[in-house]
Amino acid sequence: MMRRSKMFCSIYKWKISQAMDSRKPTSGKVQKHISKCDSCREYAELCTSLKPRFIQDKQSTLENFDETLNKKIMSAIPELLEFDSESGRKASWQKYPFRRPVLIPSLAAAFTVLVISISIIFLALPRSKQVPSLGQISTLVSAASPEGILSKVESPLEKEYTELKRTLESTSKFLISSFDLRIGQQAK
């Protein structure tokens, strides 16, 4: 039971914090709980008392600040103040509509549509006579008959085959002449 109430308290404390941050009054339910719960009441009181206390102590803290730092900062500035004149430079946010290059969705979409439409037009347009179309290229390729060209090219295997054939023919001629063989005729 104790644990449960603690859990509820943490929720109510969060709600009190939320109300503080949004600068709105706490809801009736929270106020009802605050009236019953000491811990949450203390927290609510603390929250309301924090702001004036922080402001008060900030003033006293800042009053004791050593001003020599300001002089140090300003001593580093004059070298950079080359433009220190009444004419001065104009701030870039005044000069340009966009201070940094930003991707604007509408412009990006328009650019994409433009690129796509140009490419479609380019593809769809009939080509001039000087530039061959895809069909013309295919007929030229077929006319070239790659098989014929290939047949003219002697492969190393074929070369070896003809060489061997030649050797065999000369060997047979030699043998015929040496032994006086008359194939298909009667020897004298």
Add this chain to the structure above:
Amino acid sequence: MEKILAVKHLSDEELASKVATGSRSSFEELVSRYSSRLFYFLRHRFKTEQDTEDLIQETFLKAFRNIDRFNPERKFSTWLYTIAIRQAISRFRSEKKRSTSLDPSPSPPNPQDIVIQKEESQNIWYLASELGKKQYEALWLHYGEDMPIKDMARILNKTPITVRVLLHRARLNLGKRMDPSIASGKLTGATTAAHKFSFL
């Protein structure tokens, strides 16, 4: 002299616009308005006061160089605090790379320091500084600068809900750390905060 008096009445954003057109006195006024605030905001991030001062100097130089990028329709404090915290982060990273383990061990505090520390402990910002970097910064921006959650989230580079949670935890922890007299609002020595903070 007239120039200085004239700039005193201007808002931060108006001063920044004037700096963009080359007004030195306007920049001086901005420095005097923000240097102390930035000092106490960043103090706990560094070991020495010198480091903090160096960083503030760098922050103002950067702000000055880029003043033409500042849009006066937005809040100057948010812009400056964002620069400061980014400078602090990049400096911390570069120092982390260079740092060695040869840091001398901290010397024991002398009695005078102990007295000062006791006086300082009455100041609520001193208590806040003990909560840790994130919670302290959230409290400073919210209570010290009266910034809305949205701007705080931008400066701290967090989501608005994370900032709300940070603030909530900071309040809870402050409540635990406060002694009963402070917690009940009977502050006695809070305004007599010591000469200077030595937050950590």
